[in-house]
Amino acid sequence: MKKTHRCLAAIVMAVIAMSCNNLKQPAEMIIINAEIWTGNEKQPIAEAMAVSGDTIVAVGSSREVMKYKSHATSIIDLEGKFVTPGFIDSHVHLLQGGSNLASVQLRDASTPEEFITRIRDYAALQKPGIWILGGDWDGKGWESIPLREWIDSVTPDNPVFVSRLDGHMALANSVAMKLAGVDRRVKDVSGGTIERDSRGELTGIFKDNAMDLISVKIPEQSDEEVDRALVAAMNYLASNGVTSVHGVDAASYADAIDRVRARGEQITRIYYLKTISRWMDLKEQIEREGKGDKWVSTGGVKGFVDGSLGSHTAAFIEPYSDLQTDSGLFVNSKEDLYRWISESDKAGLQVVIHAIGDRAINFLLDTYERVDRENGGRNRRFRIEHSQHIAPGDIKRYAELKVIASMQPYHAIDDGRWAEKYIGLDRMKTSYAYRSLIDSGATVAFGSDWFVAPATPLEGIYAAVTRRTLDGKNPDGWIPEQKITVEEALKGYTINAAYASFEEDIKGTLEPGKLADFVVLDRDITAIDPVEIWDMKVRQTWVGGKKVFDRTEEE
Numbered sequence: 001m002k003k004t005h006r007c008l009a010a011i012v013m014a015v016i017a018m019s020c021n022n023l024k025q026p027a028e029m030i031i032i033n034a035e036i037w038t039g040n041e042k043q044p045i046a047e048a049m050a051v052s053g054d055t056i057v058a059v060g061s062s063r064e065v066m067k068y069k070s071h072a073t074s075i076i077d078l079e080g081k082f083v084t085p086g087f088i089d090s091h092v093h094l095l096q097g098g099s100n101l102a103s104v105q106l107r108d109a110s111t112p113e114e115f116i117t118r119i120r121d122y123a124a125l126q127k128p129g130i131w132i133l134g135g136d137w138d139g140k141g142w143e144s145i146p147l148r149e150w151i152d153s154v155t156p157d158n159p160v161f162v163s164r165l166d167g168h169m170a171l172a173n174s175v176a177m178k179l180a181g182v183d184r185r186v187k188d189v190s191g192g193t194i195e196r197d198s199r200g201e202l203t204g205i206f207k208d209n210a211m212d213l214i215s216v217k218i219p220e221q222s223d224e225e226v227d228r229a230l231v232a233a234m235n236y237l238a239s240n241g242v243t244s245v246h247g248v249d250a251a252s253y254a255d256a257i258d259r260v261r262a263r264g265e266q267i268t269r270i271y272y273l274k275t276i277s278r279w280m281d282l283k284e285q286i287e288r289e290g291k292g293d294k295w296v297s298t299g300g301v302k303g304f305v306d307g308s309l310g311s312h313t314a315a316f317i318e319p320y321s322d323l324q325t326d327s328g329l330f331v332n333s334k335e336d337l338y339r340w341i342s343e344s345d346k347a348g349l350q351v352v353i354h355a356i357g358d359r360a361i362n363f364l365l366d367t368y369e370r371v372d373r374e375n376g377g378r379n380r381r382f383r384i385e386h387s388q389h390i391a392p393g394d395i396k397r398y399a400e401l402k403v404i405a406s407m408q409p410y411h412a413i414d415d416g417r418w419a420e421k422y423i424g425l426d427r428m429k430t431s432y433a434y435r436s437l438i439d440s441g442a443t444v445a446f447g448s449d450w451f452v453a454p455a456t457p458l459e460g461i462y463a464a465v466t467r468r469t470l471d472g473k474n475p476d477g478w479i480p481e482q483k484i485t486v487e488e489a490l491k492g493y494t495i496n497a498a499y500a501s502f503e504e505d506i507k508g509t510l511e512p513g514k515l516a517d518f519v520v521l522d523r524d525i526t527a528i529d530p531v532e533i534w535d536m537k538v539r540q541t542w543v544g545g546k547k548v549f550d551r552t553e554e555e
Helices: 002-023 062-068 094-100 112-123 148-152 174-180 209-215 223-239 250-262 276-289 334-346 358-375 392-400 409-415 419-428 434-439 457-466 486-492 495-499 530-535
Strands: 029-032 035-037 048-052 055-060 074-077 082-085 087-092 132-137 160-164 169-172 192-196 202-208 242-247 269-275 296-304 350-355 383-386 404-407 444-446 518-521 538-543 546-550
Touching: 029 062, 048 062, 055 062, 087 444, 087 495, 094 132, 094 223, 094 250, 112 132, 112 148, 112 160, 148 169, 148 174, 148 202, 160 174, 169 174, 169 209, 174 202, 174 209, 192 209, 202 209, 223 242, 223 250, 223 538, 223 546, 242 495, 242 538, 250 269, 250 296, 269 276, 276 296, 276 334, 296 334, 334 350, 334 358, 350 358, 358 383, 358 392, 392 434, 409 457, 434 444, 444 457, 444 486, 444 495, 457 486, 457 530, 486 495
Parallel strands: 029 074, 035 082, 087 242, 132 160, 242 269, 269 296, 296 350, 350 383, 383 404, 404 444
Antiparallel strands: 029 048, 048 055, 082 518, 160 169, 169 202, 192 202, 518 538, 538 546
């Protein structure tokens, strides 16, 4: 009899335990009446999602998910809107992007006259001595790149150092060069170019490493200015559905990120990278403090092989089509790059390297292969940032070597306007080769390279799927055989980008146990004509179950 009582008691306790377990984590919020693209191949589409704290606890049908409802649960009806995981931008310059939001805007200046006028008008609002920076000018379609003479007369009291939108070339006025102590006697710089006219006079254009001659003289921003720029950057990102970024230079302002976070103003998750030459600093930091948490984390180092296509500093195997004496340059020596990559890898750090031209990419793949062989097998996740112009024989090597192609689709529809002049038809066939890389089995992660291009994932998806250049001259797509599907592009901005920072276990898809980072779009991006994606809007952005942007409130 006692045995029977003990059995009954055990059964009752088990039932109670099961009931408590079912109620252990009731949802604080339930999203209903939505079309949810989860990114989870086992459950690709759902209509409801339950969130507790900052974590998803259930995804599925409304009937299934409503089981997590309690008396305190808030119900949010999305009225059929489309939901995706939060977009992850795998390559941003966060501080400069935020700072540039308040600087002179030159990206769409279509003529030299407009370029000059905008700088003149902006300078008129500044106190004497204030540096005029940013700009992000393009210059394509002009008869020549800008010259200091264009702006000297309209900026007599302010030093100017405005960058081309690729960040690899900048224009200084005479005031800036005088403050920097730079004149015609300045010596050439390894890994950079100082432009001179036929008389040997400086034109004001500095490329890659030569830009340091001027930039080292720019006063540092105050803590208040830096913090304000970071908050502006995060708000801008949220308005475009970006919930996480890989800050490729964010280690340099990590203290500011901490300050913003301490004030409760951080709304963007950040994976930050340190300069590869200082890999030991990061190794020691991680040994002391760990790699961080779900808001701010680290673990990688960033370096450069070459410059950019638009500045004629991307390194190619063959010379530029429009300049047969030039095939680009390496901004660091091969010896230094190999040493830094090998030592960083031995220290267990992720290596993330910028390479744009086919010669730079080929060298980097060779170096990654060598380091992998010498240092022994492990889950490295080497990355090649940009991967823009790949030699045909190197495409398959990304998958073979398990190298991540970290790419920025907006660049394709920007560069596609003029790339043929620079590299010719043959090399264009494997430029921004999304289709070829994906078909080879490579992991392709997407981002923006903001400030260089806008941090707008919807426009990036449009670019990857349509490849319609910004000038409207390629309605069927620039190199159309490299188009990919909307779902593939979404993966580039979600799960693949999460994988690129070793965070696929907490973000990148919408499934139980992962962070409640998601975006509400105004339409089903997978069902419309891809051309219409350009006009789509982010309606809401949620990070950790909290709404950080609502377009309705902005309208």
